[in-house]
Amino acid sequence: MSELGFRIVIFPIGTLLSGATAVRSFLARLRRDGTPDATLTSLPTIPEFADSLGMVEVRSLEQRFGTSSAGTKEHP
Numbered sequence: 001m002s003e004l005g006f007r008i009v010i011f012p013i014g015t016l017l018s019g020a021t022a023v024r025s026f027l028a029r030l031r032r033d034g035t036p037d038a039t040l041t042s043l044p045t046i047p048e049f050a051d052s053l054g055m056v057e058v059r060s061l062e063q064r065f066g067t068s069s070a071g072t073k074e075h076p
Contacts, residue, residue: 001009030036044052 029039
């Protein structure tokens with residue numbers, strides 16, 4: 001797309017459709033097998049999933065700009 005002058009192009013429907021396909025596949029296998037065991041080896045671990053979402057950065061921002069337990073903003 002750079003030849004058209006764009007630096008970034010977003011294809012949101014592609015990710016939505018691929019996600020829906022993955023969910024459908026997982027649920028079909030669960031229905032067939034009665035357990036998710038066969039699919040678990042191809043899924044990320046919870047820490048891997050959190051990393052892919054950028055949770056390290058989120059936690060860092062929470063510590064820097066987070067709120068107290070009372071819901072009021074803390075100032076660094």
